[in-house]
Amino acid sequence: MSIRLGLARGLRAARRMRGISQDGLGVSSRTYLSALELGKQTPTLDKLDEIARAIGVHPLSVLYYAYAVDLTPQEVHALGRIVCSEIAGLEKYDIASG
Incomplete structure (x- = not known):
């Protein structure tokens, strides 16, 4: 998955959360x-x-999710x-x- 799609999923998931x-x-x-x-x-x-803070999450959490979205829990921990x-x-x- 591309980082762009990972970021898209992270933003949507954070907003829904x-x-x-x-x-x-x-x-x-x-x-937009x-x-x-x-x-x-x-x-x-x-x-x-701006968007992440309006949602109530740290922007790094969304970026981290973008890179971790397809990883196993062990790989996420290693990251x-x-x-x-x-x-x-x-x-x-x-x-x-x-």
Whole structure:
């Protein structure tokens, strides 16, 4: 599955999990949200952040789901370990933070 379709499934699942309609989200047009949830468009990072926060989930959760949607539970757990390890490595080389 493509990352675009994974992201589409993640956005739709998050919205449904919270019981919010496309119209009730109030951050974008229903047409745009529908195109995102069908994988026909890809949001910018700013728009993904806006939509995810309006739904009530962290945008990283939606992205993580997009990459994990076809994985087994064991593979999802391994992916989580990889991401945590890579974040720790990035922090060591982020000169702006230290």
